[in-house]
Amino acid sequence: MRLDQLPNIDPEYLHPIDIDALVGPDQPRHPPHLLVLHPQPKAFNEFDEAGRMHLSPLYYRVVDVCEELVKFTWMTRGRAAYLTDRYSERVESAEAVSRRVNQATH
Template identity: 65%
Template sequence: MTELDLAEYGLRNIAGDDLKPIVEQRLVVPDLPAHPPRVLLLYGSLRERSYSRFLVLEAERLLRTFGAETRIFNPSGLPLPDDAEAGHPKVAELRDLCAWSEAQVWCSPERHGAMTGILKSQIDWVPLSVGAIRPTQGKALALMQVSGGSQSFNALNQMRVLGRWIRMVTIPNQSSVPRAYQEFDEEGRMKPSPLYDRVVDVMEELMKFTLLTRGQSGYLVDRYSERKAAREKQSTAETAALGVAR
């Protein structure tokens, strides 16, 4: 985009070198990854009869039916954030899975009107960047919650904020299962209902978004402000280097 273009549209505060045109061809990957979409699923309860885990297992069955490769992280033994080193085995496992994944599913019970600390701790252990790798940025995300009482969306709303904060592409659809103790049988399988149908909808939508976004995260989240900051930092470094050379 040239300075003439910027003047034509009245963009007086833009650094022309850093503003790039949207290239439609960049949004069509010519060489799509050949492997199945990789989906990591997280749940937020350590109870033996954990309905968030049961719901994640239902989601996993659907994702595998749609052709995904899945991993479920067991949060048991994960230390509190900042209460261990990043090399702790459970922390390392979680971070490796996040880097491996191309999409994620988060499912939390609602406890005291909020998502659980168990789910939040998992997210808190995943940094925005590990060296040159950003484990979550630009990846598709689906959200689900279970409640012991009536229909609620508090945990979902909180997780949606988190997903946006760590730059994930959070899909529009979501699942909330009220009175979860009534929705699963003794074997932990979800009973047929409109609530189950919604879970199917969410996983179907996640697969579509994953296929659209995987391999594209670098371009999808490439930002003008970050390009500008990087150029200015480079320019400052070069100026300093010239000063030393003189």
């Protein structure tokens, strides 16, 4: 999405993401694609006729979360194997994992 499609965003306060501060030289550099879903119960109060959120503390928090999610995505991309390497899974044998996962439920 382009900044001109976000009329409620003040460019003065939206800093570019410093990819070099988050990603190593050997890591993927394609832009992350994110989908943020907004809960519906109060949607009629929070959106205008064009479907844009009204400026509010909630709006700013949604922007905060999106900004943090982009940074986190950049930092963790390409590191899934390391981040999901778990002690409990290394300790437990493959046979034990199979027994535990495949046990019948009552």
